[in-house]
Amino acid sequence: MAKSSADDAELRRACAAAVAASGARGEDVAFSIRVAKGRGIFEKLGRLAKPRVLALTVKQSSRGEANKAFLRVLKYSSGAVLEPAKLYKLKHLTKVEVISNDPSGCTFVLGFDNLRSQSVAPPQWTMRNIDDRNRLLFCILNMCKEILSYLPKVVGIDIVELALWAKENTLTIDNQVSTQDGHETSVATQTERKVTVTVENDLVSQAKEEEEDMEALLDTYVMGIGEADAFSERLKQELVALEAANVYQLLESEPLIEEVLQGLDAASATVDDMDEWLRIFNLKLRHMREDIASIESRNNGLEMQSVNNKSLMEELDKLLERLRIPQEFAASLTGGSFEESRMLKNVEACEWLTGAIRSLEVPNLDPCYVNMRAVREKKAELEKLKTTFVRRASEFLRNYFSSLVDFMISDKSYFSQRGQLKRPDHADLRYKCRTYARLLQHLKSLDKSCLGPLRKAYCHSLNLLLRREAREFANELRASTKAPKNPAVWLEGSNGSGHNGSSADTSTVSDAYSKMLTIFIPLLVDESSFFAHFMCFEVPALVPAGSPNVNKSKSGGNDADDDLGLMDPDGNDLKPDSTSAELGTLNEALQELLDGIQEDFYAVVDWAYKIDPLRCISMHGITERYLSGQKADAAGFVRKLLDDLESRISVQFSRFIDEACHQIERNERNVRQTGILAYIPRFAVLASRMEQYIQGQSRDLIDKAYTKLVSTMFATLEKIAQSDPKTADIVLIENYAAFQNSLYDLANVVPTLAKFYHQASESYELACTRHISSLIYLQFERLFQFNRKVEELTYTIAAEEIPFQLGLSKTDLRRVLKSSLSGIDRSIGAMYRRLQKTLTSDELFPSLWDKCKKEFLDKYESFVQMVTRIYVNEPIMSVAEMKEVLASF
Template sequence: MAKSSADDAELRRACEAALESIGTKHKVAMSIRVAKSRGAKGKGGKLKSMAKPRVLAVTTKLKGQRTKALLRVFKYSNGGVLEPAKVYKLKHLSKVEVISNDPSGCTFTLGFDNRSSSPPQWTMRNIDDRNRLLFFILNMCKEILGRLPKVVGIDIVEMALWAKENTSSVTTQAYPQDGPVASLVTEDLKVTVERELVSQAEEEDIEALLGTYVMGIGEAEAFSERLKRELLALEAANVHAILESEPLVDKVLQGLESATICVDDIGEWLGIFNVKLRHMREDIESIEHRNNKLGMQSVNNKALIEELDKLLERMCIPSEYASCLSGGSFDESHMHQNIEACEWLTGALRGLEIPQLDPCFANMRAVKEKHAELEILKATFVHRASDFLKNYFAGLVDFMINDKSYFSQRGQLKRPDHADLRYKCRTYARLIQQLKSLDKSLGPLRKAYCGSLNLLLRREAREFANEIRAGTKASRNPTVWLDASSGPVSNVDTSNVSDAYAKMLTVFVPLLVDESSFLAHFMCFEVPTLVPFGGAANGDKNGLSDDDANEDDLGIMDIDENDNKAGNGSVDLGPLNESLQDLLDGIQEDFYSVVDWAYKIDPLRCISMHGITERYLSGHKADAAGFVRLLLDDLESRISALFNRFVDEACHQIERHERNVRQMGVLPYIPRFATLATRMEQYIQGQSRDLVDQAYTKLVSIMFVTLEKIAQADLKYADVVLLENYAAFQNSLYDLANVVPTLAKFYHQASESYEQACTRHINMIIYIQFERLFQFARRVEDFMFTLAPEEIPFQIGLSKADLRKILKSSLSGVEKSFAQMCRKLQKNLTSEELLPSLWDKCKKEFLDKYDSFVQLVAKIYPNENVPPVAEMREILASV
């Protein structure tokens, strides 16, 4: 018998190599060559040749405590190498069928329950290969899955006999360690089955059965036919036995028939009783339905009476409340009754509205009429209370205005005191709260209160401003600072002017903030909580304490801290700002008058007032006092505008120097600016540094531009004018430049301009005396770019003879030339203190130029005798 491909080791290794190429760890348990076809038929019913070579392999892998088995199909690639084609899981194998159309019996199909398409047909070389593969697959199913698929077209007994008798092949199946092992290899290399398709007991029964037949059966087919015939005989005997028991069956049928008749009679009686019970049940349900309606009607009537009683109680207006709301007194003694009446009216109106009132009652005529009656009563009371409060506020303010003791008088500066006014207003605070709950809008009342109090505040501010100006004695400083025609700069102390402005803010800003806060609470605005200002009550009522200048705290909490408490429901900020406008409008004019008065006395006091105003602004953040912040912003803008006017006038004074045709020496605005800057630095307070720095930038820029224009008027002395003025600027601002960064920047700019002017002026003086010498050196340097050094002495005007002439004319009597240079420097200077430094710069510049000339001659004219630099240095030292 030919060797089976299942024993081909090379085939198994090729399959394992194909598995490794796809990265799987399955082991090949068996591999065998097959032919794949789809079972197409040709003429005569014979199979048409459509076979393709394939390799079937059974692979296993240990997964936990169980083994996973797969049936893999390998095909040959174009290079003849095996590669995986399809994979089937053995656990889905449901049917093994041998094709009956193939007379050789070598063609079969494997059906899987998870595959909907028709399975392919596999054809083996011979019956032994077919039995070997199918036996191996069936054994694996029983070993791993514990069940066998359906087998069609194969006799199990035949398979068992083949497995027992066939000893021509050896197949070994090995699982990983610690897993199940089923071996088909015996010790004598014969095919055995450790777990056969039939058990040992079944095998013994089959052998005993076969032993009873000593007929010499040579083929299993004849044996199978005989068993079928005996089975038919046994079935016929069973049918005969059943027919013999017919009398017993008849008796049973008769008993069943009589029982059926009895059951039918009982069913008729039960139907009759069921009809009677149904009629009785309908009667009972009808009675219960009528009783339920009567009970429900009784309950509803009782509930309706209770609801109507409550509604009548809610609609009833007590006589004492009606009389109080329609015509009661608003005296302080009757305020308790008025508050109770308002609270009852608010509750009654709310009780007649949805959702407090059931919607079914809302459309009743009586409810609508009662609600209209309450609305009329509410409108009457709100109108009466508003008129009373308007007159009450106006009376309080008129009383205070007519009493001069409440205001500042000549020689007596008095802080406004509104404690008594607020105490009297608080008497009606709860009444205003009730009016807010009733009316929701207190616009006319708020406007009347703000209008009355505005008269008082403006009168207090006007009297205070007039008295603070009258009581402040200060000499007026001129606004002309940088003009030489204005005479010497006065050094009058005007600090009491800015102190007066600070006192005005110290007194009135806290007062205005307190009034804003009081207005927000008293008139029931829904805004964040404010902290009442505590410093307004300090000090003597008839005068001001010394600590008033430090009371710049506005006493207002940061509004951000109350955002979480007040929520986003502060819907009254707009109406509040309108009321604050009505309350404080016009009072800013008295602040402006103090600022203008201070500016006329000393314009530089704008710096101090600007710093004072900034300190108040930095501590003021509450929206409820928004008008106060606007007032401070306007004051700051006005102060800045006045100071800028002063700076513009100073710039105009500087620019007027440009009109003079001939000016020598230090311009007068240079030292005057130093005095001005010193005074401005003394006045800086708070955060007014930016204001002063902007003034410095504008003034110094105009000064430098004007200086350059004046210098250009006479080019002969331009550098002298520049260096003297830049030097004076540095000398006058040296101390301030060390502490003021803005002035330090301009100091360095003046220093650079001074050095440039010195360099130009010194070079001009040097070239006046030694022009021929250095022009000769310049011509030699120009030829060095195009000619070799040894060729230059042969050029026209650059020969050695020319050099000797130049040296003789320029350096003979050089002491006199140096003396003339010194006299030239001294002649044009008006500042004698600059002469030593300028002469030192001149000597150094000349020696540097002469040293370059000596080196040039030594390179171009190596044998010529030129006086050395040391000799020139000694001559200059002696001048």
């Protein structure tokens, strides 16, 4: 069986604490148990049940009066702490009724006769089990019997069963005592056991008396069965006897009655006298109670006034403490120095001023104090202190930034000099600025509008330094770079080797550009990051920790030095918001900070382009890699600079491609171009050089250049070929073949060139087909013209009717065969010599002659098949014989 909550010592102590907290004195908790206030059995209460604790308490009387018993209802507060809910006096308990609707028998109602509203049903209490119910009811009956000397009416429960249960489960109210070893034991007093036995006896005696009366009545009834008349007569006799006995009894007791009546009269007179005295005492007591109430009321008012005065004094002391301005802070804010040794004092003064201003604002200050004259005057004084300090600090910082930069600019050792490249080093500058980082943070907290002029002053001063460093570095970088004096020229029509720039090594040019980016891009990113943190922009970090894409300065010292470690006035680390609205303002400030430095980068790009335009490819790849490393949105100017450099390099390279296309198009104006055009092999050299410079970067720039150059080359070739129709196919054949031969290796690895390689191959095949067909028809025109006429007629008339057509008879066939095939060796020899004579490249002749023989043999085989089909049994040279003739050439 689960342990009952009535045995829970912790629950009893919690109830005792709650009763004591309610102000009840001398009241002991005799019994406590958990119940549920609701309707239904305990296991199915659900949300209708409200957990409560019923506690039986006894208040010991100190004046010899009877003890008082109470029934207290306690509930759980939001913190799971017991607190009093209701109080019932046990002397008003008239009825204990077990609800019949609850089949478990665990729900009961306690009826009190002093309830204010009898129309409202008393609350129902539900126990966990029958044992808990019996323990509570039995304890209530015990107290009623012991303290009040009466038992309430019990309804809905069998009294005999309750008495039997009480015998089996002797109910005791445990008193917890502590032994020497600290353990608690339960002790039942002898008085409690006697009370228990008395209640049991009362309950059992009531039941026994009822049983005995019933048995006597039944015995009497049994005696009269079957003898109704005798029984009636007997009853009448007994009634007469009893009446006679009563009359006799009354006569005998008359003196006693007289004595009793006299005593009653004396008692009545005494009671009247006592009633008069009680009325007098009652009147005096009522006047005394009124006097006491008046005195207590005055005492309560005085006590309340005293408490209020004490609280008011404490609040005024706190308010005066807030309004007091420490002398040392006032001196620092109004006239203190901003030297480095005094910065700690200034920061402390700023922190105090910020806290003081906040403490005089709602909700830090009670709204009832806001409109007080002293508070308003103190707020005005603090505002004046704030304005004075912000003005002094802003003026100092503007002058400080300007003096720092002027000192560095005046010292030439900070910049690159002739014969010596100087890497910019701003470690000392940042260290000196970092001294005032906390001051700027507090200035932002005090007056955010003062940061605008300070940011402009810092940007203006540092912009002069950065532009001077970039200009001196770029000038010395170009002066110290060894590069060819004559610029490289590509795709010109002249065959002079001196104009071909492919032999000159211009790698130093792109190395110089890479060095420029390596030195200044990390510097600009670091300056942007330092500026954003130093000037209190709430934006994300510009350079993520451990980023592999940004090259660090070798002489810039430890990277951790750039971490300002800024904190807010409360000493907490600042956590920037990635969606801050200040991002746009920061990028505008960075534009002002770094504007103008791009001109030195442009100068290096233009200088490299003049030396070797193809170096634009390498510079484009270098810029692309740096651009991919700039991921932070706040480094907007650096990304814009790299985008502009990439665009400028692309424009310069596009200009070079346009000039190369212009050089190609000039070949069109030259008259009677024969052989391989000069720009065909030069393009192969140019493409090889371009592929060397690409170095793994994206191919968009070079693929666009290939497309434009090759399209211009093919278009110009077609125009040159069309200028002389007689040699058009020869020009196309030789140049397309040269294009394929020169780009064979590159086409295998470059998809764009492979596309143009296949295009040149198709154009070459078409030109070969046209040229060979013209040679064959020139030598055997009658033979294949006759074949074409016959083939055309086969679509309109029957094959057997063709020999009877005009000009297509067998006689005409014999004439054509005789004129075309009689000297076949000489005719093929003439075709061989004519093909050899038209070509300027001996390398192409064997393949073209093979194509010519194959084409001629295919046409002749078609002619033989036509003759065999149309002109049956007509003699003609076989295809095998023609192969033998062709094989001899």
